[in-house]
Amino acid sequence: MVIENILQHEIMQINREIIRKRVCIRELLEDPLIREGNRKIPVSKECIARIARGCTLPLSDIFLPVTFFIPAGSYEGYITSSKDVEILNALGIELSKRGEKYWLAKYRIRKLERTCLGIVQSVILP
Numbered sequence: 001m002v003i004e005n006i007l008q009h010e011i012m013q014i015n016r017e018i019i020r021k022r023v024c025i026r027e028l029l030e031d032p033l034i035r036e037g038n039r040k041i042p043v044s045k046e047c048i049a050r051i052a053r054g055c056t057l058p059l060s061d062i063f064l065p066v067t068f069f070i071p072a073g074s075y076e077g078y079i080t081s082s083k084d085v086e087i088l089n090a091l092g093i094e095l096s097k098r099g100e101k102y103w104l105a106k107y108r109i110r111k112l113e114r115t116c117l118g119i120v121q122s123v124i125l126p
Contacts, residue, residue, distance in 0.1 A: 018123055022063035025052060034065070034118055043118030047091060051119070054090030062087060068109050068122040077122055078103045091116065 021036045028034070028048050034041040043064065055062055066084045070077035078101040079085065085095055085102050093112065095102035112120040 018067070019065055019118075019121055022065065024060060025062040025064060026059045028064060029059075032118075041118050044116050047116040047119045051087055051090045055086055057083060057086055064119055065121045066119065068104065068120065069125055070106055070109070070122050071125045074106065076103050076105050077109050088120075091119075 019034055019036055019039075019041055021034065023034050025048060028043050029052060032043040032045050032048060034043060048064075051062060051064075052059060061083060063083075064087070066079060066081075066087055068077035068079055079088075079095070080101055082102075088095060088104075091112075093104065093108070095104050097103075106122075109120065109122050113122065
């Protein structure tokens with residue numbers, strides 16, 4: 001029970017940094033910052049440009065960041081939005097579909113978080 005409480009606390013700490021506000025890519029092309037309260041989160045200009053060039057969605061339908069949900073203890077995470085899948089495809093990322101979810105290995109999610117700042121984030125589910 002004590003270990004479960006510690007893990008729950010750690011998960012809450014990680015998830016506390018999640019960007020809750022999704023911003024239209026059109027705005028990010030002009031100013032590559034997501035503003036949320038007192039926070040200013042820089043967004044990768046290179047990744048924004050790649051998405052804008054490679055995505056067939058209208059720019060007004062592209063919102064960032066894309067949030068992956070990672071079940072605790074899992075080696076992969078998922079998204080459920082087909083629009084988010086198209087955004088990731090524009091970055092050259094292919095996901096595997098199982099049921100209504102699109103899955104990606106956790107190490108690839110972490111790499112995206114580091115290389116495409118502000119574009120991708122993840123939430124750990126308890």
